[in-house]
Amino acid sequence: MKRILLIVSGGIAAYKALELVRLLSKAGYGVRCVLTPAGEKFVTPMALQALSGEKVHTDLFSLTDESEMGHIELSRSADLVVVAPASADILAKMAAGLAGDLASTLLLATDKRVLVAPAMNVRMWEHAATRANMALLESRGVLVVAPDAGPMACGEFGPGRLAEPPVILAAIEAALGVARPLSGRHAIVTSGPTHEPIDPVRYIANRSSGKQGHAIAAALAALGARVTLVSGPVGIADPAGVQTVHVETAAQMLAAVEAALPADVAVCAAAVGDWRVAAAAGQKMKKDGGAPPALQLAENPDILARLSAPGPLRPRLVVGFAAETEHLAEYAAAKRARKGCDWIVANNVGGTGIMGGEENEVLLLSDEGAQAWPKLSKREVAGLLADKIGKFFA
Structure with a gap:
């Protein structure tokens, strides 16, 4: 059994360390945790111990720990040392070779590879001192899981968010x-x-946020896939470790998908517009006091049906999505048959705030029948779907 020494430093992102420990334990790794004094302000030793099943270490000068194991042995008994979250403070200590507490002493004493997952305010991440520290650590062979960009607890937006636990696990x-x-x-x-x-200046669109599709892309990458994410206009950051192609229209999305082929699996989670304006105006349409203009609509290309059609470039597994407001199972089954895809993930979006929200409750239809999943976060739905896809290719 591979063993991980996880050092949890201070910062609001420390709560994600609990999920990382759970994922590591579920995957069969042994996990020992070291919690810094700042880290204890955000998570407790008891929580980490409950998830890891191992004693949590906090004190460099613990007589019990030093007599039973010693910080030198602790630093070398693991197959990999992971710092997540890695605050600006602990990164600076690593770069300077300081050893004033248990965590920094372990990092200086270890002879094993070290992986860090930084998390901090965007200004701290972009500061010249942090950039210099990161460059120095990488030159010494320290592995880095780059932080994500997005909204932060401090109210700012930018790079500095701790990478999601599945990405760190990968x-x-x-x-x-x-x-x-x-x-x-x-x-x-x-x-x-x-x-x-x-x-x-005007367009036809829908309420899709991209949260589910982006989460699926990240989950597949975490399982080792090379992922091409073709994204319509969204207000969320690109997932780390994924090649993202940005498009606007259905025709552009189809072209990007076809350019990315061949592929082993395609997951069509986008809410592609069914129709487009047959002839978009070249200039802004003016309101002149008369009747509203009549918009002649034309049908958009059917990306899911194109991918599902037999041929040499058809992915081995094609997964579609069905967002419905009624008759969920009936309409989803009909869509699966009509499109020719292998699986359909259906969800009811008939309530206010469901489309674009943080949770999803889906029905998965395949040759095995229908599987109803409980209401989960979109990240959890993505993880379950990715696991099922992984088992398909096992």
């Missing part, structure tokens, strides 16, 4: 040379809405 397994279920596979994921222009 980096850990890559560092350990562990084969992942989708290693060597190429996945195409579509996400978000499409914007179909009416004129240069």
Whole structure:
């Protein structure tokens, strides 16, 4: 059994360390945790111990720990040392070679590879001192899981958010040379809405946020897949470790998907507009006091049906999505048959705030029948779907 020494430093992102410990334990790794004094302000030793099943270490000068194990042995008994979250403070201590507390002493004493997942305010992440520290650590062979960009607890927006636990898990397994279920596979994921222009300033769209599709792309990458994410216009950051192609219209999305082929699996999670304006105006349409203009609509290309059609470039597994407001199972089954895809993930979006929200409750239809999943976060839905895809290719 591979063993991980996880150092949890201070910052609001420390709560994600609990999920990382759970994922590591579920994957069969032994996990020992070290919690810094600042880290204890955000998570407790008891919580980490409950999830890891191991004593949590906090004190460099603990007589019990030093007599039973010693910080030198603790630093060398693991196969990999992981710092997540890695605050600006602990990164600076690592770069300077300081050893004034248990965490920094372990990092200086270890002879094993070290992986850090930084998390801090965007200004701290972009500061010249932090950039210099990161460059120095990487030159020494420290592995880095780059932070995500997005909104922060402090109210600012930018890079500095701790990478999601599945992404950190994937980096850990890559560092350990562990084969992942989708290693060597190429996945195409579509996400978000499409914007179909009416004129240069107006368009037809829908309420899709892209959160589910982006989460699926990240989950597939965490299982080792090379992922091409084709995203319509969204207000969320691109997932780390994923090649993202940005498009606006359904025609552009189809072209990007076809350019990304061949692929082993395609997951069509985007809410592609069914129709476009047949002839978009070249200039802004003016309101002149008369009747509103009549918009002649034309049908958009059917990306899911194109991918599902038999042929040499058809992915081995094609997964579609069905967002319905009624008759969920009936309409989803009909769509699966009509499109020719292998699986359909259906969800009811008939309530206010459901489309674009943080949770999803889905029905998965396949040759095995219908599986109803409980209401979960979109990240959890993505993880379950990715696991099922991984088992398909096992």
